[in-house]
Structure formats: C-alpha cells, structure tokens
Amino acid sequence: MHIDLLIHHFSNYLSLDEKEITALSLCVNEKRVKRKQFILQEGTICNHYNFIAKGCVKMYKIDKNGKEHNLQFAIENSWITDIGSFHSEIPSELYIEAIENSVILQIEKPDLLNLYTNFPKFDRNFRVIIEDAFIALQIRVLHNISSTAEEKYLAFIATYPDLFQRISNVQIASYLGVTPEFLSTVRKKISKS
Amino acid sequence: MHIDLLIHHFSNYLSLDEKEITALSLCVNEKRVKRKQFILQEGTICNHYNFIAKGCVKMYKIDKNGKEHNLQFAIENSWITDIGSFHSEIPSELYIEAIENSVILQIEKPDLLNLYTNFPKFDRNFRVIIEDAFIALQIRVLHNISSTAEEKYLAFIATYPDLFQRISNVQIASYLGVTPEFLSTVRKKISKS
DNA sequence: CGAAAATTTGACATGACTCAACTGGAGTGG
DNA sequence: CCACTCCAGTTGAGTCATGTCAAATTTTCG
Numbered sequence: 001m002h003i004d005l006l007i008h009h010f011s012n013y014l015s016l017d018e019k020e021i022t023a024l025s026l027c028v029n030e031k032r033v034k035r036k037q038f039i040l041q042e043g044t045i046c047n048h049y050n051f052i053a054k055g056c057v058k059m060y061k062i063d064k065n066g067k068e069h070n071l072q073f074a075i076e077n078s079w080i081t082d083i084g085s086f087h088s089e090i091p092s093e094l095y096i097e098a099i100e101n102s103v104i105l106q107i108e109k110p111d112l113l114n115l116y117t118n119f120p121k122f123d124r125n126f127r128v129i130i131e132d133a134f135i136a137l138q139i140r141v142l143h144n145i146s147s148t149a150e151e152k153y154l155a156f157i158a159t160y161p162d163l164f165q166r167i168s169n170v171q172i173a174s175y176l177g178v179t180p181e182f183l184s185t186v187r188k189k190i191s192k193s
Numbered sequence: 194m195h196i197d198l199l200i201h202h203f204s205n206y207l208s209l210d211e212k213e214i215t216a217l218s219l220c221v222n223e224k225r226v227k228r229k230q231f232i233l234q235e236g237t238i239c240n241h242y243n244f245i246a247k248g249c250v251k252m253y254k255i256d257k258n259g260k261e262h263n264l265q266f267a268i269e270n271s272w273i274t275d276i277g278s279f280h281s282e283i284p285s286e287l288y289i290e291a292i293e294n295s296v297i298l299q300i301e302k303p304d305l306l307n308l309y310t311n312f313p314k315f316d317r318n319f320r321v322i323i324e325d326a327f328i329a330l331q332i333r334v335l336h337n338i339s340s341t342a343e344e345k346y347l348a349f350i351a352t353y354p355d356l357f358q359r360i361s362n363v364q365i366a367s368y369l370g371v372t373p374e375f376l377s378t379v380r381k382k383i384s385k386s
Numbered sequence: 387c388g389a390a391a392a393t394t395t396g397a398c399a400t401g402a403c404t405c406a407a408c409t410g411g412a413g414t415g416g
Numbered sequence: 417c418c419a420c421t422c423c424a425g426t427t428g429a430g431t432c433a434t435g436t437c438a439a440a441t442t443t444t445c446g
Binding site: 061063067069070071072083084087116120123124126127130131132133134135137138139140141142144145146174175176177 | 254256260262263264276277280309313316317319320323324325326327328330331332333334335337338339367368369370
C-alpha cells in the first residue's frame with residue numbers, strides 16, 4: 001500500500017510510533033489521477049494536504065493573458081498544496097494538475113488539525129518539512145532577482161536533475177519565468193559552449 | 194522590557210503559559226545595533242533566530258559583481274534569520290544589516306532546540322509562523338516569474354505600505370530585482386498616470 | 387496512424403540595464 | 417552655523433536581454 005511511502009517519508013524526521021501510524025492511516029485518502037487531471041482548480045478552496053506517492057504534478061497560476069506560470073513541481077515523496085488557501089479558507093488562485101498518471105495521498109484539513117492536536121510530533125515534523133521548503137524557496141527568489149535566464153536554467157537542472165528529465169522545457173520555462181522560445185535559444189547557446 | 198513584545202507576538206498564535214514564558218525569557222538575548230551594523234555576515238554560521246523588537250533590518254546577498262540583492266526586510270515584531278545556514282550549520286552567504294538603529298532579540302540554536310523539545314507549543318507556533326512566511330514567499334515568486342517591474346513595484350507598496358515609507362527606493366529596487374535607475378523611470382511613469 | 391504538443395528558428399519589438407552626469411537633501415566635522 | 421561629503425534620486429543615450437509573433441519540424445501520446 002502507498003501509505004507505507006508516507007510513513008517512510010516521516011521517518012526522515014521523527015519516526016512515527018504505532019499510535020501515530022494508526023491515527024494517520026485513518027485519515028489518509030488515496031486518489032489516483034491521470035495525466036492532465038486536476039487535484040485543485042482556481043476558485044475552489046484547497047482543503048487538503050497532498051502527498052505524491054507516485055507520479056508528477058505541477059501547481060500553477062493562469063494570468064490575465066491566459067498564460068500559465070508554474071509555482072511548483074512535485075514528484076514522489078513530496079508535498080504540494082496551496083497552503084494560503086488551506087489556511088485562510090479562501091478560494092485558491094492556483095491549479096494543481098497531474099503531469100503524469102499519479103497516486104496522491106490526501107489528508108483533509110479537520111483530520112490534519114486533529115493530528116496536530118493529538119500528536120505533537122506532527123507539529124514538529126511539518127515544521128521541519130516546511131522549513132526545508134522555505135529554504136528552497138528563498139534560494140529560488142535569490143536566483144529570480146539576481147540571475148540571467150541562462151544561470152537560472154543551469155541552476156535548475158543542477159538542483160533538480162531528476163525532474164529535469166521528466167518534464168518538458170515548456171514547463172521549465174514557465175517555472176523560470178521565461179518564454180519557451182527564449183529558453184530554446186539559451187539551451188542552444190549552452191550546447192555550443 | 195523588550196521581551197514583552199516577543200511574548201505578545203506569540204499570543205497571536207497559541208499564547209504562552211507561565212512556564213513557557215519563564216523558559217523563553219531565560220534564553221533570549223537582547224542586542225542593540227546601530228544603522229549599518231551587521232547581525233550576520235557572509236562566511237559565518239547563523240546560529241540564532243532574530244526577532245526584531247525595534248528598528249528595521251535587511252538580509253541580502255552580494256553577487257560576484259559586488260551588487261547587493263535584498264532577500265528580506267524585517268521590522269518590529271517579525272523574524273529574520275538565514276534558516277538554511279541555521280539548519281545545516283554551514284557558513285551563510287548572506288548578510289543581515291541594520292537599516293535603522295535597532296533592538297534585536299536573539300535565541301541561540303541549542304536554546305531553541307531545548308524549547309522545541311520541552312514545550313511542544315513552540316513547534317506549533319513556529320510551524321504556523323513559518324507557514325505564513327512561506328505563503329508570502331510563494332506570492333513573491335509568482336510575481337517574480339509573471340509580472341513586469343511596474344506590477345511588482347505596485348504590489349510591493351500595496352503589500353508593505355509601512356515598509357515602503359521607511360526604506361529607500363534603492364533598497365526596494367534591490368528587493369524587486371531591478372536597477373534603481375529603472376525603478377525611477379517606473380515611478381515617474383506611475384505618477385503621470 | 388493521426389492529432390496535439392514540444393521544439394526550433396528568424397525577424398522584429400520592447401523592457402530593462404549600463405554608464406555617466408547632474409541635482410538635492412541629510413549627516414558630519416570644524 | 418557653514419562647508420563639505422555622501423548618498424538617494426533623476427535623466428538621457430546607447431545597448432543588451434528577453435518577449436512577440438509566425439512558421440516549419442519533430443516528438444509524444446492516445
């Protein structure tokens with residue numbers, strides 16, 4: 001079962017004991033989605049945390065010109081959620097869409113709050129998980145405000161060599177904040193040097 | 194005393210009880226810095242969390258061309274720390290420098306870890322604090338990858354009207370990732386419309 | 387196989403940077 | 417209190433990075 005992946009994921013932090021595993025298992029829902037299906041759509045409230053057990057998904061915004069801007073990718077053993085919408089319970093401006101056929105483990109908000117209250121270890125573990133995500137986002141912001149497209153692209157493939165092989169350059173361009181056409185010329189220049 | 198500000202800050206989350214307040218008080222160090230003094234410098238390990246009780250500071254990186262890139266500002270009642278360096282205990286690539294004469298409340302890493310272990314409420318509170326910071330960073334990334342300089346500037350002054358009045362446009366330009374000259378032309382264009 | 391999407395290429399447009407010069411406070415020392 | 421310096425802010429000319437649009441080609445996937 002896929003929940004073993006989640007339990008193993010937590011063993012990277014403070015491992016769960018029997019009672020915690022039982023409680024967690026009771027509130028995890030497994031959801032299978034095919035490529036191009038949505039886990040979240042703009043206008044709806046994001047009321048669950050999503051853990052990717054298998055596959056690959058993206059979270060993005062569509063701007064006023066209809067263009068997609070990728071905020072985050074997630075593959076096996078990582079979390080992807082519109083935490084802003086989850087917290088405030090206001091409608092999301094984001095989409096979460098499967099790039100590959102995927103298996104998602106979802107925890108509903110009331111269940112997660114219960115886990116936090118009954119088992120402080122979840123507060124601890126999610127604190128550390130989000131700290132790590134925060135650190136990665138800070139590095140991304142630094143690149144955004146200080147690097148050229150070429151530098152950002154090279155940093156991306158160095159940081160996420162696994163992702164890089166699974167997603168198209170259109171997706172990477174959207175994540176970096178450049179057009180696919182320009183990324184193409186950047187890649188050409190890199191390959192020549 | 195300034196520690197009251199910190200205790201009050203936590204009351205925005207789960208309020209601290211007597212024992213927690215006592216424990217916290219024992220590990221908070223008050224530090225006064227003047228304008229242009231450093232709280233952290235590149236090459237040193239960031240081994241404390243910094244809470245701004247009074248004043249205003251910035252955290253930035255200096256790139257290979259000697260240019261500053263502002264990652265974060267902090268004013269009263271907010272946290273500013275190189276969490277990456279704090280976690281991994283590798284030397285920081287960032288500077289934290291006072292923009293105004295300031296009062297900082299510092300918690301050393303071993304003390305913070307003790308607070309986490311002895312009082313789970315700190316895990317909870319810092320989880321929520323960092324979640325909020327994470328949400329703000331995600332919004333910033335979305336602007337970085339999808340907006341023009343003008344849109345980013347307008348979003349900045351709408352989001353941080355308080356900060357906007359206390360710091361120079363040079364600092365804002367560095368935060369947005371544009372040159373001060375170009376920000377100047379953007380501001381001129383805005384004032385005309 | 388066939389449709390849809392990804393990738394590349396080129397001509398052109400524009401947003402943003404560089405560099406240099408100038409102006410006008412704000413702080414500092416005599 | 418003045419003279420001085422330093423820095424923020426502005427302006428303009430020229431340049432570079434990146435975007436737009438359109439078209440052709442290749443790849444992917446159902």
